Amino acid sequence: MSIATPNGFQLDNTGRRVVVDPITRIEGHLRIEVNVDEQNIIRNAVSTGTMWRGLEVILRGRDPRDAWAFVQRICGVCTGVHALASVRAVEHALGIEIPENANTIRNIMHLTLYAHDHLVHFYHLHALDWVDVVSALNADPKATSELAQSISNWPMSSPGYFRDLQNRLKKFVESGQLGPFRNAYWGHPAYKLPPEANLMAVAHYLEALDFQKEIVKIQTIFGGRNPHPNWLVGGVPSPINLNDTGAVGAVNMERLNMVSSIIDRTIEFIDNVYIPDLLAIASFYKEWAGIGGGLSSKYLMSYGDLPRSANDYSPGNLMMPRGAIIDGNLGEVQDIDLGKLDEIQEYVTHSWYKYGDEQKGLHPFQGETVPNFDIGGAKGTKTRIEAVDESAKYSWIKAPRWNGHAMEVGPLARYVIGYVKGMPDFKEPVDMVLQKLGGLPVTALFSTLGRTAARGLECSWAAHALKAEFDKLVANIKAGDVATANMANFEPSTWKKSAQGYGFVEAPRGALAHWIDIEDRKIKNYQCVVPTTWNASPRDPAGKIGAYEAALLDTPMHDPEKPLEILRTIHSFDPCLACATHVLDMEGNEVTSVKVR
Amino acid sequence: MGRQETFYELIRRQGISRRNFLKFCSLSAASLGLAPHFAGKIAHAMETKPRVPVLWMHGLECTCCTESFIRSAHPLAKDVILSMISLDYDDTIMAAAGHQAEEIIEVIRKDFKGQYILAVEGNPPLGNDGTFCIPGGRPFVERLTEVASDAAAVIAWGSCASWGCVQAAKPNPTQATPIHKVIKGKPIVKVPGCPPIAEVMTGVITYYVTFGELPALDRQGRPLMFYSQRVHDKCYRRGHFDAGQFAETFDDRGSREGYCLYKVGCRGPTTYNACSTTRWNEGVSFPIGSGHGCLGCSEPDFWDNGPFYERLETFPQFGAETNATRIGATAAAVVGVGIAAHAGLTALRQAKVKPNSPVDSEKRAG
Numbered sequence: 001m002s003i004a005t006p007n008g009f010q011l012d013n014t015g016r017r018v019v020v021d022p023i024t025r026i027e028g029h030l031r032i033e034v035n036v037d038e039q040n041i042i043r044n045a046v047s048t049g050t051m052w053r054g055l056e057v058i059l060r061g062r063d064p065r066d067a068w069a070f071v072q073r074i075c076g077v078c079t080g081v082h083a084l085a086s087v088r089a090v091e092h093a094l095g096i097e098i099p100e101n102a103n104t105i106r107n108i109m110h111l112t113l114y115a116h117d118h119l120v121h122f123y124h125l126h127a128l129d130w131v132d133v134v135s136a137l138n139a140d141p142k143a144t145s146e147l148a149q150s151i152s153n154w155p156m157s158s159p160g161y162f163r164d165l166q167n168r169l170k171k172f173v174e175s176g177q178l179g180p181f182r183n184a185y186w187g188h189p190a191y192k193l194p195p196e197a198n199l200m201a202v203a204h205y206l207e208a209l210d211f212q213k214e215i216v217k218i219q220t221i222f223g224g225r226n227p228h229p230n231w232l233v234g235g236v237p238s239p240i241n242l243n244d245t246g247a248v249g250a251v252n253m254e255r256l257n258m259v260s261s262i263i264d265r266t267i268e269f270i271d272n273v274y275i276p277d278l279l280a281i282a283s284f285y286k287e288w289a290g291i292g293g294g295l296s297s298k299y300l301m302s303y304g305d306l307p308r309s310a311n312d313y314s315p316g317n318l319m320m321p322r323g324a325i326i327d328g329n330l331g332e333v334q335d336i337d338l339g340k341l342d343e344i345q346e347y348v349t350h351s352w353y354k355y356g357d358e359q360k361g362l363h364p365f366q367g368e369t370v371p372n373f374d375i376g377g378a379k380g381t382k383t384r385i386e387a388v389d390e391s392a393k394y395s396w397i398k399a400p401r402w403n404g405h406a407m408e409v410g411p412l413a414r415y416v417i418g419y420v421k422g423m424p425d426f427k428e429p430v431d432m433v434l435q436k437l438g439g440l441p442v443t444a445l446f447s448t449l450g451r452t453a454a455r456g457l458e459c460s461w462a463a464h465a466l467k468a469e470f471d472k473l474v475a476n477i478k479a480g481d482v483a484t485a486n487m488a489n490f491e492p493s494t495w496k497k498s499a500q501g502y503g504f505v506e507a508p509r510g511a512l513a514h515w516i517d518i519e520d521r522k523i524k525n526y527q528c529v530v531p532t533t534w535n536a537s538p539r540d541p542a543g544k545i546g547a548y549e550a551a552l553l554d555t556p557m558h559d560p561e562k563p564l565e566i567l568r569t570i571h572s573f574d575p576c577l578a579c580a581t582h583v584l585d586m587e588g589n590e591v592t593s594v595k596v597r
Numbered sequence: 598m599g600r601q602e603t604f605y606e607l608i609r610r611q612g613i614s615r616r617n618f619l620k621f622c623s624l625s626a627a628s629l630g631l632a633p634h635f636a637g638k639i640a641h642a643m644e645t646k647p648r649v650p651v652l653w654m655h656g657l658e659c660t661c662c663t664e665s666f667i668r669s670a671h672p673l674a675k676d677v678i679l680s681m682i683s684l685d686y687d688d689t690i691m692a693a694a695g696h697q698a699e700e701i702i703e704v705i706r707k708d709f710k711g712q713y714i715l716a717v718e719g720n721p722p723l724g725n726d727g728t729f730c731i732p733g734g735r736p737f738v739e740r741l742t743e744v745a746s747d748a749a750a751v752i753a754w755g756s757c758a759s760w761g762c763v764q765a766a767k768p769n770p771t772q773a774t775p776i777h778k779v780i781k782g783k784p785i786v787k788v789p790g791c792p793p794i795a796e797v798m799t800g801v802i803t804y805y806v807t808f809g810e811l812p813a814l815d816r817q818g819r820p821l822m823f824y825s826q827r828v829h830d831k832c833y834r835r836g837h838f839d840a841g842q843f844a845e846t847f848d849d850r851g852s853r854e855g856y857c858l859y860k861v862g863c864r865g866p867t868t869y870n871a872c873s874t875t876r877w878n879e880g881v882s883f884p885i886g887s888g889h890g891c892l893g894c895s896e897p898d899f900w901d902n903g904p905f906y907e908r909l910e911t912f913p914q915f916g917a918e919t920n921a922t923r924i925g926a927t928a929a930a931v932v933g934v935g936i937a938a939h940a941g942l943t944a945l946r947q948a949k950v951k952p953n954s955p956v957d958s959e960k961r962a963g
Binding site for chain 1: 674771900
């Protein structure tokens with residue numbers, strides 16, 4: 001039966017059902033089911049989060065200053081984003097202001113993550129959707145070298161380099177032990193790159209794997225390690241000591257030099273490898289500028305991030321754009337208020353939780369969560385699900401809505417909002433890419449390819465912003481300010497009896513916010529609404545579908561048994577499921593009754 | 598599938614000379630901290646063994662272990678994956694998805710029965726019949742125990758698989774359970790940490806591939822080579838602890854001069870890990886080196902051992918050697934700082950020994 005959703009999509013679940021579980025090359029556990037018609041075009045799509053960890057429940061009763069460490073473990077891929085949202089939420093609640101250097105160092109930590117995370121996403125989580133590893137064996141190394149040198153001045157591009165790499169790859173494939181490349185979709189007709197482009201991309205897959213570990217050393221310098229560096233309510237834990245006794249125990253000249261050198265190499269790698277590869281690969285897949293748009297032409301949201309100066313989170317002080325676009329009205333960017341109870345609300349009608357009134361949504365400050373694993377009319381059993389029933393509950397992810405709208409968040413949302421706001425950092429690179437891909441219209445952004453391109457542009461932007469923030473840090477130290485933490489209100493004895501606050505971050509995957517309620521110096525309630533909750537959202541009571549489900553519709557598949565097209569679009573969002581699936585019972589209800597085995 | 602090649606055959610066919618191969622073996626020996634004559638042993642192992650299939654499964658987790666693993670500098674993650682093991686299943690990086698991915702598990706279970714390594718990141722929740730984690734539409738615990746039943750050995754990556762970690766912190770709403778409680782009759786190597794250090798992870802794998810046996814383990818199943826001493830024992834700030842020089846808060850004079858972080862909550866004295874020696878991200882730093890106390894992330898139940906910024910009130914032993922206590926106490930008395938802490942600790946240390954401490958350094962020293 002074909003039905004129209006209130007947010008403008010047609011769903012038809014009568015055709016053949018295809019299940020892809022697990023979706024690999026993501027963080028966490030995601031299941032996608034689609035119905036295809038007789039032409040193998042996707043007519044219905046269902047997104048299911050298949051895990052729940054209950055972190056916010058665990059936070060109750062704990063010291064608010066510790067919360068960053070707990071929530072950081074929501075995700076080890078976008079490591080740090082939850083910690084940053086958390087320290088901001090606690091500081092907001094308690095009225096704690098941080099020093100300028102702390103703001104700059106946090107920006108440096110955050111931008112380091114952007115550079116790393118987007119790079120790893122492109123090469124290690126997304127590239128194999130577009131790059132045929134086995135086809136690279138047929139490449140001519142000399143022609144590969146010519147191709148590489150025609151698009152970039154990256155030095156590792158000689159015919160001998162590609163020949164050696166190809167030999168290594170050949171022996172690897174011939175060994176019969178293909179490791180992570182085993183049983184994949186090599187030779188699938190949807191792969192369009194010539195062998196030389198495939199060989200070049202495989203070389204850069206391996207180079208990026210080597211290089212990514214360098215980028216994160218910036219987080220190690222300021223945070224002690226990566227993944228999961230350290231943070232601090234009131235500032236940052238690493239003190240600055242450039243020219244005094246014991247300087248070797250703190251951020252000193254040698255440490256700053258290391259940061260500076262890594263930033264330079266990061267810019268070089270991204271601008272000379274990632275961006276040229278992105279443009280080269282995209283030029284063979286221009287039809288994907290017309291596929292996978294989903295909500296992106298109509299409903300986009302970004303909270304904004306990266307405060308230029310400390311303690312000011314207003315849009316004008318943020319380097320990343322803030323606002324929401326609804327109903328496709330690009331002429332008006334709406335303001336967002338995270339504290340307003342009727343703006344952001346979460347629904348559980350189709351999620352494995354229970355509300356008193358499931359027709360209603362609840363703001364994070366009022367939210368409630370009681371797990372309720374009821375699979376409705378799903379095919380199979382509770383412990384052998386063959387196909388979920390999307391008319392019933394079908395996901396561990398809740399359905400967040402902004403003023404009632406399902407929203408897409410992420411790099412594309414930021415770029416479109418920055419573009420329509422006329423912010424040059426965002427508009428100019430977009431125009432450059434559209435022009436380089438042969439004069440594509442701006443509407444080409446609203447697609448799988450647009451999402452992937454925006455992420456690449458943002459990676460480059462972040463690397464350059466990293467350099468600017470580093471220079472700002474040095475300038476401020478030069479001006480005599482070495483403070484990194486404000487400890488005046490660190491002791492719980494200085495706090496008021498009860499306090500509420502929120503903190504927001506633009507994570508690489510999109511808008512992220514945490515809400516905290518502190519009472520008697522302990523966490524009373526804690527709630528996170530995260531990017532993948534927005535994007536992977538199930539349906540709401542009105543029947544509005546979320547970003548993943550919308551983006552998959554109308555996609556033609558070559559062979560539903562080999563779901564390469566589904567992977568392309570889902571990966572273009574860079575899913576992070578551990579982030580998406582975790583909740584809190586704000587009412588203090590028993591969360592679940594567990595059976596002891 | 599073709600005949601399984603040995604590592605040596607593979608790299609010879611890749612055009613690497615025998616001389617360079619032997620050089621690689623010496624470097625491997627050195628990076629493992631082994632004496633030079635072990636290079637021969639490594640060379641022999643590499644020449645005669647096919648790459649070990651590894652199935653890397655994810656339960657309730659955050660993927661920080663995988664992220665840490667790919668940070669390995671020696672060996673490079675790339676070389677581990679291409680040349681040392683056959684990472685046939687790892688949902689975070691593998692190209693195949695859906696039933697193509699699931700098929701691999703079945704094929705490896707059949708073709709390499711009793712020969713593959715199961716590496717587990719995260720843990721199974723047992724609450725609600727295991728339905729809090731249902732990749733592939735089935736409770737993770739079922740899949741985990743099935744795949745474990747045909748494995749040669751199991752690696753528990755990180756604190757989730759080893760101890761339960763954050764989702765098992767009180768009240769453990771999903772009843773998240775460390776894997777040794779559900780996998781029986783198989784050797785399990787615990788590599789705890791949230792996450793573990795990259796080179797510790799690849800070090801454990803390289804040891805197994807090289808010597809064909811699991812590394813020596815302590816009573817709790819952790820490799821002795823990385824987990825038998827406390828962060829505190831080899832911390833470069835230890836001298837300040839012994840001298841009674843402490844940071845009293847963050848960004849104070851003591852913290853800027855690199856004093857001991859014990860008073861701002863450092864768990865180094867009770868944490869068994871290699872952070873203060875191996876360090877993180879190719880030796881760049883470690884938490885204490887960048888001004889924050891150790892959270893104790895490789896210890897069981899460390900999440901419930903907070904608040905993190907309150908100093909440890911008790912820790913059972915604090916000397917790498919017995920006489921360190923005496924030196925520390927004397928220095929503290931002279932400096933006049935931290936007397937209470939030292940005196941209290943010394944008394945405690947003498948009064949009790951951590952019941953499940955894997956290596957009793959006092960006994961060892963005595």
